[in-house]
Amino acid sequence: MITDLRIHLYEQSALFDGVGEAIRPGGMALTEHALSLCNLGADARLLDVGCGPGAAMAYLSDHYEYRMFGCDLSAQLLQTAHLRGARSVVQAMGEQLPFADGQLDAILTECTLSVMQNADTAIKEFSRILRPSGYLILNDFYVRNPAGMVEMRCLPVDSCLGGALPQADIIPRIERHGFRVMIWEDHTDALRIFTAQLIWEHGSLQQFWCRASSHADPIQVQKAISQAKPGYFLLIAQKGGHNG
């Protein structure tokens, strides 16, 4: 059954107790790994698109000299970010970012591109606000079995799973907007551990989906997910290249 009632899973932070501060596979270890692959200056300006409650911003501010900025669509999550000390945060959508052209050295978009309404517009916007050779650091879900994608997109839960695409669609989409993809790494093992942690916290995946949404059928959700075989990837692209 398809319904108009939709749950924003990323705002249900209590559901993710037990998976750590960063509500996504890989946690801060994956973010640090990604940053180690980029040639960024100590005082580089980084924007965390979809910063949520500011866990990554707080961690990176504590451990690096980077100038951190954050944006998120959720006022509820931004309030938490603000309470934990993040000052340079703004309520904005990825498709329309309140930054001047070429202002940033890197953009982090971690498990967020797949929940945006228009990923193409967002990628174009990322390209606009990055300096030449600036980095786009993207980690997110992808679909390992494209035949199962349609059913997963119809689930009444707004999560990264619904907007996940196959690898063959993601790379050209990024490169179309003036980026050169430097690195693609599979991190599906991190997704397995993340899922195991959710099971540990909630007793089973079925229980997790029951708590996540009162109107989503947990069996339907699990069936759709297992058909699409979601994986997790890290992609690093630099502005400029084939088209830029």
Next chain:
Amino acid sequence: MSEPEQVWICDNCNIPLQPDKVDVAYMGNAFPVELLKCPNCGLVFIPEDLALGKMVEVEKQLEDK
């Protein structure tokens, strides 16, 4: 009236087990959880319902490619 909390004693060291962080590993994947552990010898207690319940669920998940 609530029942008093059950105290588990380490058979080796004869001291109470305490909640502590433990890494659970299966098929090369590991993640931290909180379980009862002996603060002296490190013995970890896994109750039967945990072993037959969500541990099985986790194993199935990690086996799924």
